Amino acid sequence: MKGDGNADGATQGGGDGQENKPLIEYPTVYTFKVMGRQAPDFADYVRGLFRALMGTEISPDSIREQPSSKGTYVSLSVSVYLLSEEHRRSIYARLRQEQRVVYYL
Known part of the structure; x- marks a missing residue:
C-alpha cells in the first residue's frame, strides 16, 4: 500500500464558506519520505x-x-526545494508509479 501524498493536507478551510488557505507556503524546502526494500543501490536509485x-x-x-x-x-x-503545489503533487504522482517504492509520505 502506498501513501497518497496528501497526508499533510494541501489546504485548510472550514465548511462555512471560508476561503481555503494553503498549509504550505511556496517556495519551501519540503521533505519526502520514500520507503523501499533494503538494497545496496536503493538510496542511489531514489537520488536519481x-x-x-x-x-x-x-x-x-x-x-x-x-x-x-x-x-x-x-x-x-x-x-x-519546491516552488509550487503542482510540483509537489507531480512528484507524489511519480512516486506512486515506481515499483521499487513500497510506501511514501
Whole structure:
C-alpha cells in the first residue's frame, strides 16, 4: 500500500464558506519520505529519481537514510526545494508509479 501524498493536507478551510488557505507556503524546502526494500543501490536509485524530477543534482546531505528494525526495509527522507503545489503533487504522482517504492509520505 502506498501513501497518497496528501497526508499533510494541501489546504485548510472550514465548511462555512471560508476561503481555503494553503498549509504550505511556496517556495519551501519540503521533505519526502520514500520507503523501499533494503538494497545496496536503493538510496542511489531514489537520488536519481529525484534528480530527474527536480532537474538538478540532489546533494547527499539532502538525503537521510533509516533502516527498519529488522533491516528488511529502508526509509529515505529527501529534502528538496519546491516552488509550487503542482510540483509537489507531480512528484507524489511519480512516486506512486515506481515499483521499487513500497510506501511514501
